[in-house]
Amino acid sequence: MMVTQTKFNSLIGFLRIGDILGLQKFIPADFDWSQKGGPEDVTLLHYAVLCLGEENPGEKHLKTMEWMLRSGADPEHELPQKHPQCYLIWKRKNKRGTTIEIPYAGHSATSLAFAWLEALETSEEEWTVEREYLKNVVSLIARIPSLHRKKVAVAEGVVDLWESVLNMSTTHNVTLETEDGNVTAHDHVLMAASPVLEAMLQSAMKEGVHKHISVTDSSGTSVALFLEVLYTSSMRGSPSHLTMLAALDLAHRWQVTTVVQQLADVLLEMITVDSFVAIAAAAVLKGLSSLTRACSVFGAKSPQVQAMLKKGSLPTAVRTLLQPDSAKSLETAKKKRRTV
Structure with a gap:
């Protein structure tokens, strides 16, 4: 803008x-x-x-x-x-x-x-x-690392092709066990995208031997969204900010930096009073600079967020974002000890 x-x-x-x-x-x-x-x-x-x-x-x-x-x-x-x-x-x-x-x-x-x-x-x-x-x-x-991702124009047919590859479930050979069911994918795609998944799938542990990865702390919807963005760099639906954040957590955990940035870019447009705390906390804790800045700007201008800040109801990470100096003072105060 x-x-x-x-x-x-x-x-x-x-x-x-x-x-x-x-x-x-x-x-x-x-x-x-x-x-x-x-x-x-x-x-x-x-x-x-x-x-x-x-x-x-x-x-x-x-x-x-x-x-x-x-x-x-x-x-x-x-x-x-x-x-x-x-x-x-x-x-x-x-x-x-x-x-x-x-x-x-x-x-x-x-x-x-x-x-x-x-x-x-x-x-x-x-x-x-x-x-x-x-x-x-x-x-x-x-x-300071560059935040600029180089983008290239891709024919829609190429995206459709990768969507077809994602949907060819009979060729999938990796199972991701989620909290509400299994989601499948191709091992070579996961290994090419993530050094963490590559190590897991090539290990002598059950992940490598049985091509079975447990992500029972995540929903099937969020895992499916992660895979959709990984394969196609796009999404067809309109997931909630909570689903987006869950998919972001997976991408961050598995060090898939391209998906992390793509999801963070979409979350920029999803910051509202209702979603602010969850998005801001994730941005700060994961070190997502552009998303952190957007949350900082939104929080500074939002009367509702400022009211929560004054009331003291915001998580520490979000409070630190909005009041960095006072948060540092609080941390220093907590570290002080009385000698006995």
Whole structure:
């Protein structure tokens, strides 16, 4: 989702002063991180790099940038090759003699940071604070894993073919025993998708010998949904958020990262007052950054959720999401012991 230019300018303002809470409150849950705007006509992540020009670029700006990266901002998103503008910095004592400028054309946030770092390191002026900030920026970008899944267009016939493969139950050779019945699948598909299932199905234990996996803590519906998404990257029905979360738990337990992300993407659209606690808890405990951010935004704006927070009825994981500082204080308080 793109925002108005007025709102985009407000987001830039929060970014420039390093106000992460303000940014989280006003940015939409489904914000399009590729949107460009503001006086420089670049993305918010590019503006985060440009915070090197602020009075004291430092930790608060880096924390805000980290949240942006974990929320889906793409450090490799490139600006147009014909971008007409450039960014300049200079020393107040001698603007004409110290001005450095870097054009935006074709730069990603990553390449822009490196371009500025190189320019400052070859300058005869003192840019220690700015260089240190940029070094931390590129280190941060390298450390935070990308949330961007590359998607390709697939002919509908290919999806139909894989759905047919899933439905060919007579060729299935693995049984998954659920709480309310058995569900079957192909061992080679499960092993190719999951290192956990591969180890189980190749072991000398009953899972490997009898091709029988016990998942009696899960419903047949949730296991079937997991398999449907695994085989076809789609779903025909409209499962409840609880079924989605149960399937997500299986995908996470078995380390099927593609299915984890696909289910998390669908859950983004299922956050309501009724589903908030369950989805938010799962997002936090499983470290699902995009889903966690969406829950954080929803919770900050929802009067009902804020009422639950004030009442103290939210689980610890969800309370930590909405009030990170107070949760840390509570944890510290619990750790204190009295010497006797």
